[in-house]
Amino acid sequence: MPNQAAGASHxxxxxxxxxxxxSVLTALSALADPVRIQLIRELAGSADWTRSCGSFDVPVGKAALSHHFSVLRGAGLVEQRDEGAKRVNRLRREEFEARFPGLLDLLLRADDTD
Amino acid sequence: MPNQAAGASHxxxxxxxxxxxxSVLTALSALADPVRIQLIRELAGSADWTRSCGSFDVPVGKAALSHHFSVLRGAGLVEQRDEGAKRVNRLRREEFEARFPGLLDLLLRADDTD
DNA sequence: CGGAGTGTAAGATGATCGTCGAACACTGAG
DNA sequence: CTCAGTGTTCGACGATCATCTTACACTCCG
Structure with missing residues (x-):
C-alpha cells in the first residue's frame, strides 16, 4: 500500500x-433542522479543519451528533477527514454555493434561530 | 357591515x-416536501389568481392538499382569496424574495424532482 | 499493554409528519 | 330548495425522523 502523509487512519x-x-429536496431537508443549522453556523465561523465533531455546542448526545454529520455529508455540505483520534470538519462553501447559489448565505445571514 | 366588492364570501x-x-427554519421546512415543491412550481407557471386549489396535478387527496396549502400560507409563500365557491391562489414572489433572496429562484430553476 | 478520549453502528422509543376517509360548511346553478 | 362542486376540519393510521442507550472500533498516551 502507498505511503500515507500525516493524518493516516485505519x-x-x-x-x-x-x-x-x-437534489434540491435533499439540500432543503438537510437544512431544515435546528441542530444542523447550528452546526453549519458554528462551522462557518471557524477555520477549515479546526473543528472536531465533538467540539460543537449542541444539545444532543454524540450518537445523534454523528447522525447529523452523516446527513450533512450526504447533502454535500460538510467534508470530513480523520486526524488522529478525531474527525475534523470543513464547510464546503464554494462547492455548495456553486450548486445552490445564495442558499448558504441565507442561513448564515439570518439572525433568527427557529 | 361595510359594503363589499365583487367576490364576497361568508x-x-x-x-x-x-x-x-x-423564520428560516419555517421557510426551509415548508419547501422540503415534494408535493409542496410541485405546487409552487406549477403556481409559478400560472398567472396570479388563476389557479384554484383543486386545479393542481398532485397525487394526494383534497384533505392533504388543503393541509399543504395551509403550510405554504404559514410560510408566507402563498396568498389565497375566495372567489365564489373556489379558493384561488397567488405565489408571493416579490415579498418572499425580499425576505429570502434567491430561495424561490433556486426551487424554480432546479430541474430535478427529488 | 491498558486506559482515556473520540466517533460509529445497531436497536428501541417517542414525536412529528404526510396521508386518508368521513363529516361538515359554503357557493352557485337548476 | 335541492344538488353538485369545492375546500376545511377531525380522527386515525403508518412512515419517517431525531434521539438515547449500549456496544464496539480506533487512536493516542503513559
Whole structure:
C-alpha cells in the first residue's frame, strides 16, 4: 500500500457526496433542522479543519451528533477527514454555493434561530 | 357591515403570514416536501389568481392538499382569496424574495424532482 | 499493554409528519 | 330548495425522523 502523509487512519473513510449530485429536496431537508443549522453556523465561523465533531455546542448526545454529520455529508455540505483520534470538519462553501447559489448565505445571514 | 366588492364570501378568510415574520427554519421546512415543491412550481407557471386549489396535478387527496396549502400560507409563500365557491391562489414572489433572496429562484430553476 | 478520549453502528422509543376517509360548511346553478 | 362542486376540519393510521442507550472500533498516551 502507498505511503500515507500525516493524518493516516485505519478507520473507514467517511462517505461524501458531491454537491453537484445533490437534489434540491435533499439540500432543503438537510437544512431544515435546528441542530444542523447550528452546526453549519458554528462551522462557518471557524477555520477549515479546526473543528472536531465533538467540539460543537449542541444539545444532543454524540450518537445523534454523528447522525447529523452523516446527513450533512450526504447533502454535500460538510467534508470530513480523520486526524488522529478525531474527525475534523470543513464547510464546503464554494462547492455548495456553486450548486445552490445564495442558499448558504441565507442561513448564515439570518439572525433568527427557529 | 361595510359594503363589499365583487367576490364576497361568508366563509372564514384564510389565515396568512407575512414573509417578514417567517423564520428560516419555517421557510426551509415548508419547501422540503415534494408535493409542496410541485405546487409552487406549477403556481409559478400560472398567472396570479388563476389557479384554484383543486386545479393542481398532485397525487394526494383534497384533505392533504388543503393541509399543504395551509403550510405554504404559514410560510408566507402563498396568498389565497375566495372567489365564489373556489379558493384561488397567488405565489408571493416579490415579498418572499425580499425576505429570502434567491430561495424561490433556486426551487424554480432546479430541474430535478427529488 | 491498558486506559482515556473520540466517533460509529445497531436497536428501541417517542414525536412529528404526510396521508386518508368521513363529516361538515359554503357557493352557485337548476 | 335541492344538488353538485369545492375546500376545511377531525380522527386515525403508518412512515419517517431525531434521539438515547449500549456496544464496539480506533487512536493516542503513559
Amino acid at each position: 478507520r473507514a473513510a467517511p462517505v461524501h457526496t458531491d454537491p453537484e449530485d445533490v | 366563509r372564514a378568510a384564510p389565515v396568512h403570514t407575512d414573509p417578514e415574520d417567517v
